[in-house]
Amino acid sequence: MEISCVALLVLLLSVHRCLVSAISDGLLPNGDFEKGPETSDLHGTKLMGKFSLPEWEISGFVEYIKSGQKQGDMLLVVPEGAFAIRLGNDASIKKKLRLTKGMYYSITFSAARTCAQAEKLNISVTPDFSILPIQTMYSSNGWDSYAWGFQAEFSDVNLVIHNTGLEDNPACGPLIDSVAIRTLDPPRRTNRNLLKNGDFEEGPYIFPSTSCGVLVPPNIENNHSPLPGWIIESLKAIKYLDSKHFLVPNGKRAIEIVGGRESAIAQIVRTNPGKLYALTFAIGDANNACQGSMMVEAFAGNKALKVPYNSKGKGGFKYAMLKFKATKTRTRVMFYSSYYHTRSDDTSSLCGPVIDDVRLLSVRHHH
Template identity: 30%
Template sequence: MTIWFHIIFLLLLVSSCVSSDFLENSDFESPPSNLSSNASSSALVLLDQNTTLPGWTFEGIVQYVTSPDLPDSGHAVQLGEDGKINQTFIARGDDLNYILTFALIPGGENCSVSADLSVSGPDSNSVFSYRQNYSKVSWQSYSHNLGKWGNGEPINLVLESQTIDSESNSTCWPIVDTLLIKTVGVTLGQDSGNLLTNGGFESGPGFLPNSTEGVLIDAVPSLIQSALTQWSVIGTVRYIDSDHFHVPEGKAAIEILADTAPSGIQTATRDTSEGSRYNLTFTLGDANDACIGQFVVNVQAGSAAQNFTLQSNGTGSGEKFGLVFVADKAAAQISFTSYSVTMTKEDVLCGPMIDGVIVHPLGGTASLKPTWLLLIFALLYVAVL
């Protein structure tokens, strides 16, 4: 590692911040005013026009939930028919992406259909569904990129149930809990030996404090809108942390979850020369989540494509692989795709883990062409913080 790698890694650290204090009452532990007398029970307490929920405004049918089965073993809100909550917070710092992580829980029992949850910012929107077989607990963590905002700009976060054609008494309306905002710098540094940005997946959504299941990232075709910095997502992947999973390098990695359709991730190189040869290396393994089977991952780099296979015993194995390719254009496409459905004995979807993706020219080391301006920027950024 060069001194420039350490400087750039410092830039990555100081440009990322995980915080729940962007939002007031982000875990809903501050109760609504004018609660009914049975508020301490497991029953749902209907919020009406005479009730306020600290930090939040709401419309439609919104209920305050008290249950030991929630992520924080406390309280949450359920968004019933036309139910909506929103809160406006203020951006801090310039050129930062604001990435939301939240817990989604299905509400009700023996429901014939589950309603979806819409999450949006001023210019972003995604719809989330609780799906069986994505978690061994009764809730799931999801992420959503609220977009890039400048210092002092207001960001209005809106969570709303999606009305569906069904009898209301047979509908599982979504329950939301534990919202967390993470800021990530729009421009991340590169390791001087890598032509990819965020090849180690260290920049992504924040992990909820009580979660051991990672964070699900649904399909996002745009690099700009993705919660996984500089990578678009096909299907669904799980963002995993080294505290609860096998992660070969750093603090985070990606687990690909193929279901009824292929899943994977895709990005593009920087500063490649059309017609020049490059080497792509990566680690393929399992996340130590009891995922047993044969992993087959299709890797495409420029115009080259190859399948890589790993026999997983589910205990945290990993192997480095490589692929030589010729750049077909200045920004060569890099993708990892899995087509095989793999499940644990608990019927939870699992799959191949990808980490440490590096692209460099054959016969040489890629150069960032660093300047003293980068060092000055790093020092100024730290001073501002």
Template identity: 30%
Template sequence: MKLKAIFFTSVFLAIASADILQNPDFELPPSSWKENYTSPLFPLDANSSTIPGWTFEGAVDYATVGADLSLPLKGHAILLGQDGKINQSFTAKGDRVKYLLTFTLAIVGQNCKSNASLVVSAPDSSRQFSFSGKYGKELWEVYGLQIGSWGDGDSINLVLQSQAIDGDTNSTCWPVVDNLFLSTIGTLNQDKANLLPNGGFEFGPSFLESSNEGVLVDSQPSLIESALQQWTVMGTVKYIDSKSYFVPEGKSAVELVSGISAGVQTAIQLFKESSYDLEFMLGDANDSCTGDFTVGVLAGSTGQNFTIQSDGTGSAKKFSFVFKVSEPSPTIISFQSYTTKQRDDGVFCGPVIDAVVLHSSHGHISRLNGASLIALLLVALLKMVELP
């Protein structure tokens, strides 16, 4: 059990892979498209049209975005109407890695009573996304998800399709997709200075150059399947980068945006009857989100609330506390928002969590039992064997 605990901790490295998908921004036009076409939406016919890199079914339009189409995107995109579907196949290369997808979602329609959702699927996975309009000032949103894990030679079919919410398709607003980016995540050894894999939230879905709104990550209860590597997601969180937001440490962090109960959680195997120090930073994203932020932090059976006062201009404070592991099962560590906040423009926002560091308290090694000491010696011997 102890030996398993030592090998359990690992961290994942994001490796951007811009060439996995063909025509991911749809700037290569369909074969039947006419540049002098005046309407912002160009209907595609499966019998006479092809989209470079993609196949399609159902009602699909090639969208020219800009002034004529009320979306602040650039260039071109794809609108998926009733039963609309596009898909692209690619071959996994190298060792078994995880694939993360980032994409832009918008909604187009007039006098519509409901918004169709977008379903993104791949072998053994399927996620549904609905445009909310609550978490940014733009008429589009960027989402991130993990679509699966595959090894060398596996054939993957990525599918995006519309799904109407009700039967009245004439009053439905349909999804527009653009700027897809697929990246891979490989496995590396854990940082010795931090027992928590990805405690700084540096490894997650890629940020798009075309957006400064961050990446929304919807609820995902699985550590293995989450886009935020080694963290499950409760509610909706915004993955933010230091180019567009205030990030307390490093290049990225997590903003808890969907109000009360939004949060992130991880689990790690720790030594029973041992004490650990948990450190983290709590702040605001410099996005005009003001007021008191309260976050509940749970580490095993120890819970504590922390509050900061934000003026919305970008600041953070470091907190820490000590907890003791009383059970041998994996220890849960979670951060949950107890606050719902909206900016003056109605956008939902919240506290930023970053730089989560876990390490054992002094004297931890002396309290290990004989089996644990043997396990540590085995790890040391294995490392010596790896030396040249």
């Protein structure tokens, strides 16, 4: 009898814990859609019914796509595993999340275009939303991973990924796969660096199996960047890299400027007017066959510096320094790449210089 009592207690505790547990970092429950619908909930590829997709709630024309599936003569790209979902016209998937109010989070998900031209996705967590354009393909394998950051205003929220597009053919929407979350630890300035998150170690979740990094789209709301401290203030995304798959100059994470002058990353930092400062940073290549003459332009206050780097595409880096005198109490530090690059082994994949270990310190005047 005692055994069953204990078993019952364990069961009750686990049920209770399941109900109140906050979400943990990594793939969301059935975030990779590998747990499929019942056969009775599937009509061809179309999911039938609001709760036909395990752990999600669906709305509108949502399809369950198997790897290797074709549409006409087009092979549909399933980013990871054997299954993905496709969002038709005005269709969405929704999941309830239990978060810690006031904390910052980042959602990472993979998306692939199919036959629509101007793809846009509306990603939202109550009450915040952003429209992410996904028409630019950065990698040639047909899909990219994207990150989106937000601050939890409530503890119980809905995460919704919604295809706002209206195509003549509803089966032309984007494919979605691998939805994950990461709690962001707001970085602080230290006495070794006036910039926050200058080493880029704090950022969105990167799937351990994904070898193409995560795109951080342009920020409309810079206070909720999935890359804390930094503003992507440009038309194109930048790419967030991990040391498991790329050469990273320092630590485990770095950024790659994949869109030339259209990928700019900036941070506004407190400075004392009249004081002299030194901005140092690493520039290199990610060991991803991105070759040629690269150039990073760095800006701080009213000073600019062009740093050339000749890439063999095999993973190297060097350091550069920009000294400037602050003229205001707030100084903008910004980087972009002068040129566009594509990979030598795959000319339809955008790539570019890597930036890492960005430090800003005040320096004493030397007489």
